[in-house]
Amino acid sequence: MLKRFAADPPKREHEVFVLGASTDGDDANQWRLYADQGRGYAIELDASVALAAVSEVPDPSPTKGTRIGSLARNIAAVSPWHKVLYQEAEVETALQDLIAAATAEDASIASTSGMPQDARDAAYDALQDDAYEALATIAHLIKGSGFAGENEVRVVATLVWGDEHIRYRPAANGIVGYATLATAPGGPRRTVLRPAAKGVPVVTNLPIKSVRLGPLLRREHENTMRAFLRSLNLTGVTIKASTVPLR
Numbered sequence: 001m002l003k004r005f006a007a008d009p010p011k012r013e014h015e016v017f018v019l020g021a022s023t024d025g026d027d028a029n030q031w032r033l034y035a036d037q038g039r040g041y042a043i044e045l046d047a048s049v050a051l052a053a054v055s056e057v058p059d060p061s062p063t064k065g066t067r068i069g070s071l072a073r074n075i076a077a078v079s080p081w082h083k084v085l086y087q088e089a090e091v092e093t094a095l096q097d098l099i100a101a102a103t104a105e106d107a108s109i110a111s112t113s114g115m116p117q118d119a120r121d122a123a124y125d126a127l128q129d130d131a132y133e134a135l136a137t138i139a140h141l142i143k144g145s146g147f148a149g150e151n152e153v154r155v156v157a158t159l160v161w162g163d164e165h166i167r168y169r170p171a172a173n174g175i176v177g178y179a180t181l182a183t184a185p186g187g188p189r190r191t192v193l194r195p196a197a198k199g200v201p202v203v204t205n206l207p208i209k210s211v212r213l214g215p216l217l218r219r220e221h222e223n224t225m226r227a228f229l230r231s232l233n234l235t236g237v238t239i240k241a242s243t244v245p246l247r
Contacts (some may be wrong), residue, residue, distance in 0.1 A: 002099065005132050006139075015162050016136050017179040019155040021045065021081075025212055028244045030150065038216035038246045041225075047081045049207035052184035052193050053157055055165040059194040075160040076192045077133045078181065084152040085138070086145045094138045102131050133158050157181060165192055183207050210238040215246035 022030060031038040053076035085091045109115075109123045137156040157179050159165060166177045182193065182204035193202050211229070213221055222239050229237050 001128060001131060002102070002135055005135050009132075009136075015159045015166060015177065015179070016140055017157045017159070017177075018140050019051075019157070019181060021153050023151045023153055026242050026244055027150075028215075028246055031214055031242065031244060031246055035214050038214045038242075038244075040214045042212040042214075042242075043208060044210040044212070046207035046209050047153075050080065050184040050188040051078050051155060051157075051181045051207075052076070052189050052191075053078055053159060053162075053165060054180040054182045054193045054202065054204050055195075056167070057164045057194060058196060058198070072161045073164065074191050074194070076162060076165070076179075077158045077160075077190055078184070078188075079137050079156045080188075081153045081155055082137065082141055084143045084147075084150075084154055085141045086143055086148040091138070091142055094141070098131070098134050098138065101134075102127065105130075155181070159192075162192070180204075181206075208234060208237050210240055212240040212242055215242040215244045 024030070025042045025044055030042075031040070035041065059074075085094060105127050109120060109127065112120070112123075115123075136158050140156045141154055143152065159179060162179070166179060168175050168177050170176075183206060184193075193204065195201050211225060213219075213225065219241060222241070225239055229235065229239075
């Protein structure tokens, strides 16, 4: 099953997106590469807070006989933060753990006596969905060992039939699709946050803990940043200054 997923992933039914960050919030190389040569900002997120996918499309009014496709379009698996896998041994361990978990679940379903066939089929479908989600997550955590100094961590979001939730923006190499994430109310969830049927927008935020000013920004800029955060009702966010002697 896993080999089949790897060789022929269900591309038309899934979109996978990555949110990348670093455990080092004040690194000279990252200021140069990702923050306007040191004139940008490093935003610290609370990694203990679960994230969820957000859509601009209102949730349709409930109707009788809701189709499976309608339910699938409302599913989005958003992982917790994982460390990037830089070494072959790390990738091998992750795949072996996935195989062991899938095998154990398969054996559990097969040994369940008295389970109706339709329930057994549903259990195997759920096993395949979970295995694909896990494999997609592992695949998007792999990065060359030469980047290990970035200390990268990632959240992987897997959307099922999620075309209507995906947005697009221009980038250096053409148009790219992206998914929007926000704090998941009530903890981890597998459904997309959507506006109400009447178009009332869903209230979202990110678990921002602090903003660090780039090393080439003037210290007086802290006052402007504080006013900006206050305008967004983010008064509890800490403002820090970089200590990197970037030249």
